[in-house]
Amino acid sequence: MLKIRDLQKTFNPGTINAKTALAGFDLTLNNGDFVTVIGGNGAGKSTMLNAIAGVWKPDYGTIEIDGVDVTGMPEHKRAKFLGRVFQDPMKGTSPDMEIAENLSIAARRGTKRKLKWGCTRKERESYRALLAQLDLGLEDRLSTKVGLLSGGQRQAVTLLMATLRKPKILLLDEHTAALDPKTAAKVLEITDKLVRENNLTTLMITHNMHDAIAYGNRLIMMHEGRVIVDVSGEEKKKLTIEQLLGLFEAASGKQFSDDKVMLSK
């Protein structure tokens, strides 16, 4: 489904602030893989996700989604393959537009938009049913401006938007990091449900080791712009945090360090 070969990216090259974020990153995802991604400060996790989404062009390497080389494809064009949820709950929705309007925009991702009615009555009814699944009481607030919702509600709506048209790959960039623990758990539960129901190929960055182990069928750990740990299947199910830290130290020769990760241990 996703093939990334030798991806490289250096920010501010040739300056004192030069930072190599991706240094030959390789990854192949199979159809239906739910991969959790974990790594220390500056390991290149978000950079990797942004490269797939096409926020900028990589310096080197190729990205293939479902057999299509998207390496040079602009962000809005490759959006048809991708569902994205950002770390910042403000980033994934249009605050000044209604919940239903936001969903209707997402429902047309990858289609040619025309001068037809942008959000039909029939559609609104179908969104009501979808929102009811979230169990957040949003089904009666279709006409509410998204800007009036809480961070957790906005992330839940963004998740719906990302999956409304089944994406080839769902990209989740620490999408629960900005939420309080209870809301984060709820959003994660919704995520898992949507991924399972739609059998979505998913990449989920998280700073929470528990979540990284509990969710998905595969776990990768990044360090200095590469994958250094890759566990899946039965091995992943039995994984503990101590083992994970041990794997990291064995592969990198360093102690794992990330304040956020360690605090949420």
Next chain:
Amino acid sequence: MNFLNALPGAVAEGLIWGLMAIGVYISYKILDIADLTVDGSICTGGCVCAVLITAGVPAWVSVLVALIAGALAGMLTGLLHTALGIPSILAGILTQLILYSVNLAILGGRSLISIDPRINTLILNMSNNPLAIAAAGAIIIAVIVLLWLFFYTEVGLTLKSTGDNPDMSRAQGINVKLNKVVGLAISNGIVALAGALLAQYKGSANINDGRGAIVIGLAAIFIGLSVSMKIKPNFVVSLVGVIGGGIVYYIIYNFVVLLGLKTDYLKMFSAIIVTIFLAIPYLKSYYFTKQKPLRIVAPTQSDNGDGGDANA
């Protein structure tokens, strides 16, 4: 009595400026771009219309051509901004400067062209204010209805989201750059349409028309939205509010002139109105925020102790 006599004229002119402000509303409020092209494109609209009418072209055709000319000017700003990466405010200034030369060329090197309502058939003119109000009103209703329909289509909704959240828009497959160009074209098309009506109303097009137009447009928007947002914050009510803002602005304007303010100071007067409206929300939040005690919630057992051993 003088004031009442001036009232129909103020309403007619206010309506036209309200239409212009709807153009500014699209760039400033919907696309979130402070587009200075409008100072030039309103003049372009007037010049194109005046030249065509004096050449014998029917007034309504002239108005349509003016609208297209304005849309092209908006596209230019949009392309300077999106294709060449020039900051939007600077792109607008560049187009405005380009338009000054273009407008001079349209006027054939003259600084003023008169259109005489006794010779040419015009859509509206200041010699007949009731008719002018009716004509401007009809055009405004048509524009608002078209915009209302457009902004609820698939394309229109993406234009709204482009200004509201470009990150989300790109993630949903929307071509943000193209949308900005389209939005600026629509905005400046409407502004040029207002310019064309204004030239007919005043009976002339002048190369210096439109200087500071954006400030008047913003004044109309702020005045209008300060009322319409309290009634119902939706698209059509906002647009109607903006028209109302234009009328109120021109009534105040005429009132101030009658009070004896020298016309030399009128541009400063417009700038002061806009400054006040821009400053009020800021000053309110900065100086007049009332202190309120935070409601203290007792920490529950499960909230404690998790982070304590982080560095152990």
